[in-house]
Amino acid sequence: GQSLEQPSEVTAVEGAIVQINCTYQTSGFYGLSWYQQHDGGAPTFLSYNGLDGLEETGRFSSFLSRSDSYGYLLLQELQMKDSASYFCALQGNNFNKFYFGSGTKLNVKP
Amino acid sequence: NAGVTQTPKFRILKIGQSMTLQCAQDMNHNYMYWYRQDPGMGLKLIYYSVGAGITDKGEVPNGYNVSRSTTEYFPLRLELAAPSQTSVYFCASSYPLRPGLAGGQFNEQFFGPGTRLTVL
Numbered sequence: 767g768q769s770l771e772q773p774s775e776v777t778a779v780e781g782a783i784v785q786i787n788c789t790y791q792t793s794g795f796y797g798l799s800w801y802q803q804h805d806g807g808a809p810t811f812l813s814y815n816g817l818d819g820l821e822e823t824g825r826f827s828s829f830l831s832r833s834d835s836y837g838y839l840l841l842q843e844l845q846m847k848d849s850a851s852y853f854c855a856l857q858g859n860n861f862n863k864f865y866f867g868s869g870t871k872l873n874v875k876p
Numbered sequence: 877n878a879g880v881t882q883t884p885k886f887r888i889l890k891i892g893q894s895m896t897l898q899c900a901q902d903m904n905h906n907y908m909y910w911y912r913q914d915p916g917m918g919l920k921l922i923y924y925s926v927g928a929g930i931t932d933k934g935e936v937p938n939g940y941n942v943s944r945s946t947t948e949y950f951p952l953r954l955e956l957a958a959p960s961q962t963s964v965y966f967c968a969s970s971y972p973l974r975p976g977l978a979g980g981q982f983n984e985q986f987f988g989p990g991t992r993l994t995v996l
Contacts, residue, residue: 808987808989808990809987811984816983853918862924863934866911866918867918
């Protein structure tokens with residue numbers, strides 16, 4: 767089976783950098799995705815790591831280490847609009863199936 | 877492009893009733909998915925489809941049925957609604973997935989706005 771763990775809530779200050787961690791247990795997977803979801807909204811795609819290492823997309827970066835069963839999402843230059851929930855999702859051995867973590871609620875304060 | 881659209885936005889059902897949640901996409905995506913999201917939780921895959929006429933079960937398929945007769949539409953049917961099916965339902969679509977690549981271009985799912993369903 768697949769299981770993912772994320773911190774339930776993180777608070778940071780506008781302009782700061784925050785890292786949201788995701789640890790997982792899996793019998794095998796193809797990649798790790800990150801999605802953002804504002805309250806009452808639909809998830810939107812942020813990043814995908816199919817290989818170990820860092821992927822950078824503007825203010826967001828994502829990292830994967832298969833040997834450590836660990837990934838993270840890094841948000842730089844935090845803005846108030848970044849207040850949202852962030853989900854990591856494993857792309858399982860049947861690569862059409864994604865397994866989501868319970869999400870991390872990020873609170874950005876002025 | 878409207879992207880992924882879902883109807884209805886909200887629905888209240890009585891126990892034992894049935895309904896169909898509608899999902900449509902205009903991006904010509906082959907792959908489509910149905911997820912449910914319970915309060916404070918992540919998404920769980922109910923069913924998915926890799927093309928017209930091809931569907932398969934996800935993590936939590938019990939109590940649901942799907943069909944895919946065209947590329948654009950992927951309705952989700954609830955038979956004999958139960959309180960445990962109270963949730964927010966999201967439909968998503970994507971290009972054919974290409975796992976293992978470094979970047980996300982072929983592994984992004986596009987989500988609809990969701991249907992909030994309450995079963996009383």
